[in-house]
Amino acid sequence: MGVLLRRYLIAGLLVWVPLVITIVVVRALVDFMDRSLLLLPPSWRPEALLGYPVPGLGLVLTVTIVVVTGLLAANIFGRRIVAIWEGLLSRIPLVRHIYGAVKQVAETIFASNGEAFRKVLLIEYPRKGIWTLAFQTGTASGEIQRRTEAEVITVFVPTTPNPTSGFIMMIPRNEVTELEMSVEDALKLVVSLGVVAPRELARGTAADMPREGR
Incomplete structure (x- = not known):
């Protein structure tokens, strides 16, 4: 009886826990x-027009604002306005550093031809024989590349269960193993503390793992 009760309890949790967390x-x-x-005038808001709030209407408004902004910024007139706006921000001591850094990161991530977070890598860290996941964020250049003997790439090693924090490392390209798994599957693996294994990893065997010195 106890075994059946535990079985039904687990089955129920597997249904409700993902559903509740998703909601x-x-x-x-x-x-x-x-x-x-x-952002709308009080008289234009759903509460004033309809008498009750409309959940999700803000999402539609946000997407509309972003699309319209992109449409304006993509033409010559819009680019001039953006240039003037960025010129004003660049004159504010603290704001210019924050805005410049965030803009550069956003341009790198959202660039269609960029390398940031397009590849999942396997690296030996924190020592030989221990493997961890990393995401390629770019290729080292400038002084960093000049002072290294081998070609190095920049990778981001996320922490678990919060992949938004982590640290960067510069690693020789020939010392990383590029995986076929998607970025989404890799993030699931990190967030779940390794419990949710990607299907490609679940089908693999020990023989498929990279060997030292590969």
Whole structure:
């Protein structure tokens, strides 16, 4: 009886836990996006027009604002406005450093021909024989490349279970193993503490693992 009860309990948790967490995360995102409605005049908001709030309307407004902004910034007139705006920000001592760094990171990540977070790598860290996942973020250049004997690449090693934090490393290209798994699968592996293994990894065997000195 106890074994059956435990079995049913686990089966129920496997149904409800992912569902509840998904609902909580989606609701938090929708609530956050709905704050964009504060940009509208009070008389234009759903509460004033309809008499009740409309969940998710802020998400539509946010996407619309982003698309319209991109449309304006893609033409000559819009680029001139952006250049003037960035010129003003560059004159503010603290803001110019923050804005410049964030813009450079965003341009690197969202560039269609960029290398940032396009490849999942396997590296030996923190010592030989121990492997960890990393994401290639670029190719080292300038002084870093001149002072190294081999061609090095820049990788980001995420922490678990929070992959938004981590550290960067410069590693010789011939000392990393490029994996076929997607970035999404790698992030699942990191966030789940290794519990949720990608299908490619689950089908692999010990013989498929890279060997030292490869």
